[in-house]
Amino acid sequence: MACVLFLQGCAGWxxxxxxxxxxxxxxxxxxxxFTALCALIWVLVMIALAAPLLMRPRAPSEPLVLNAGAEHRKLRVVLIAVAMTVSVVVGLTLLSFFANRTLAAIxxxxxxxxxxxxxxxWWEVRYEDATPNRILTTANEIHIPAGEPVRLLLTSxxxxxxxxxxxxxxxxxxxPGRINVLDIKADKPGVYRxxxxxxxxxxxxxxGTFIIAEPRARFxxxxxxxxxxxRSPASGEAKTGEDLFLHRPCVMCHRIGGTPAGGTVAPDLxxxxxxxxxxxxxxTMSRGNLAAWIADPQGVKPGAHMPVMELNGDELNAIVAYLEGLK
Structure with a gap:
């Protein structure tokens, strides 16, 4: 049972x-x-340490005279240990080299x-494209086509x-100031945290972030x-929320495509x-959590750079109604 519980930690998203x-x-x-090899080496070392304790040599008849045979055996043991150590180091170095070559080829x-x-x-996610009007900027979630290699350019x-x-x-x-390259590929559709x-x-x-792998057509x-x-507001309350959003400090940080909101220092909404x-x-995304995040971001995520907005209940509900319609 303990082994089963332990192995449960090896699964999951x-x-x-x-x-x-x-x-x-x-x-x-x-x-x-590496785990199996280290376990094997540990067992061999334990055997090497235990052997002299369990195999007591007979006391020599003349203590000051060296036993040439025993000394040669000890020398062979040391040479074998050195050779095994060198072989393991060289082998792992080659293994690491070929693994890195495999990763680079992805x-x-x-x-x-x-x-x-x-x-x-938070994570800003920008999809590059040769056509400028196809460039897409979003946040925190990364959609990719399943079964295809994707190149990520990472910076801060x-x-x-x-x-x-x-x-x-x-x-x-x-x-900051540097771009690192990471190539990824999802074998099949799924959500990966x-x-x-x-x-x-x-x-x-x-x-946190989520990578959402989808079939190419769905992507x-x-x-x-x-x-x-x-989307344009679908109700009077949502329209009121849009007006509030555009006349409050929200527009200084956030962008909403198709509106005057053009902030770039916070996630695109x-x-x-x-x-x-x-x-x-x-x-998780829900109307209640959206309201909680807007009303008290410091209570949800202390230290976050999103300030507290002074909103009454009706104003909060209107802004939430507007934002939950942005799909």
Missing amino acids: QSALDPKGPAANELAWLIWF GSGAALTIRVTGHQW TDVIHSFWVPSLSGKLDLI GQCAEFCGAQHANM DAWWNDQLRPA THIASRRTLAAGTL
Whole structure:
């Protein structure tokens, strides 16, 4: 039973031992191989330590005379141990080299490039395209076509972050002023959770992300939908919410396509209601959580850069009605 409970930690959507892509498969194989090899070496070392204790040599008749045979055997043991150590080091070095070559080959032929920028504490996601009006900017969720390599360009605007989606790839730092390249591929459609893996401040633990792998046709449809401007308010309350949003400080930070809101220092909200979560994975998307996040962001995510807006109940409900219609 204890073994079963232990192995449960090797599965799940945020486990490096539950690979769903070629990069993660390569890394998981390395983890298991290194673990088995280290276990074998530990057993051999324990045997080598126990052998002299269990095999007591007979006391020599002349204590000051060396036993040439015994000395030669000890020398052979030492030479064998040195040879095994050198072989293991060389073997692991070659294994690491070939593994890195395999990882580097994953991105060959990648047709999709996504720039991921780390902020305290959320992810800006920009889909690059040769046609300027096809460039798409969203936040926190990364949609990719399943079965196809994708190239991620990683950078940061403030401190060092680290991008890590264990089921798909290893981790790589996002460094201000520098672009690091990470190639990923999801073998099949699914939702894969990621996390910032470098301490980046008070809300480091609440800086999550989701990679959503979809069939190519569904991915293309999603991209086309995301390029459309925000929907017009469908009700009087939502229209009031839009007016409030556009006349409050919200427009200084957030962008909503098709409206005068053009802020660039906070997540793009053009299609916020189509996302699965709020505040970089801190809350699931719902009307109640959306209201809670707007009313008291510091209560939900202490230290977040989103200020508290002075809104009465009717104003809050109107803004929530407007935002939950942005799908």
